[in-house]
Amino acid sequence: MPVTRGKFITLEGLEGVGKTTNRELIEAQLQRAGIDFVGTREPGGTKVGESLRELVLHAHGELQAQTELLMMTASRVEHIAQLIEPALESGRWVLCDRYLDASAAYQGAGRQLGIETVLNLHTLMGVSLEPDLTLLLDMPVEAGLARMAARGSPDRIEREAVAFFERARQAYLTRAKAAPHRVTVIDAAGPIHQVGGAVAAAVQSLIDSSR
Numbered sequence: 001m002p003v004t005r006g007k008f009i010t011l012e013g014l015e016g017v018g019k020t021t022n023r024e025l026i027e028a029q030l031q032r033a034g035i036d037f038v039g040t041r042e043p044g045g046t047k048v049g050e051s052l053r054e055l056v057l058h059a060h061g062e063l064q065a066q067t068e069l070l071m072m073t074a075s076r077v078e079h080i081a082q083l084i085e086p087a088l089e090s091g092r093w094v095l096c097d098r099y100l101d102a103s104a105a106y107q108g109a110g111r112q113l114g115i116e117t118v119l120n121l122h123t124l125m126g127v128s129l130e131p132d133l134t135l136l137l138d139m140p141v142e143a144g145l146a147r148m149a150a151r152g153s154p155d156r157i158e159r160e161a162v163a164f165f166e167r168a169r170q171a172y173l174t175r176a177k178a179a180p181h182r183v184t185v186i187d188a189a190g191p192i193h194q195v196g197g198a199v200a201a202a203v204q205s206l207i208d209s210s211r
């Protein structure tokens with residue numbers, strides 16, 4: 001019998017909006033539904049990807065914006081080839097904490113390399129995999145940064161100015177508007193049970209449509 005391809009779900013949003021918190025809730029939901037899945041993150045998810053993550057988030061001194069984009073893209077290329085695509089092909093679902101929308105938002109808009117540059121680079125590198133569902137956790141920048149600050153010492157990207165995150169947030173929202181078939185925007189400012197409930201409803205729709 002041919003294997004039904006798995007679904008690809010991504011979690012997106014600025015620092016501290018609750019991606020990792022909700023990733024854990026979704027993992028429990030998929031488990032309850034009896035769905036075989038793999039949870040992963042970007043940058044990272046492979047050995048070389050995790051090394052790139054360490055470099056890009058904790059590099060000593062300055063990194064050119066282009067270097068940052070190339071490293072994020074390199075991590076993604078490995079991640080798709082080694083983990084995401086094989087899992088989906090074998091029928092497993094993939095739940096990923098950040099993906100291509102994050103590069104569009106952070107390197108494209110935040111670092112002002114241009115969203116087109118980010119997308120063109122991915123096209124040139126042969127990256128065409130789109131998520132089946134993207135959950136964009138959205139809330140005002142300052143509120144997310146406050147949640148993050150409560151968590152301890154910021155990494156290289158987390159230390160960016162508010163204007164950087166404002167640009168990234170707008171890019172995320174613009175991309176969501178352009179791809180309503182794929183992106184569900186979730187108000188992340190509410191209490192966890194409320195945010196988690198909205199996330200669970202979107203995931204449940206995907207589960208239902210896959211059966």
Ligand SMILES: Nc1ncnc2c1ncn2[C@@H]1O[C@H](COP(=O)(O)OP(=O)(O)OP(=O)(O)O)[C@@H](O)[C@H]1O
Pocket residue numbers: 013014015016017018019020021022147148151188189190191192193195
């Ligand atoms: N809805 C919520 N209300 C209040 N606090 C929350 C909510 N969701 C998450 N938190 C808390 O906010 C902090 C950041 O959450 P989390 O680590 O899930 O965010 P994140 O989006 O993964 O951040 P990062 O981008 O830095 O990985 C954590 O301490 C978490 O417990």
Ligand SMILES: [Mg+2]
Pocket residue numbers: 019020021097
């Ligand atoms: Mg996280």
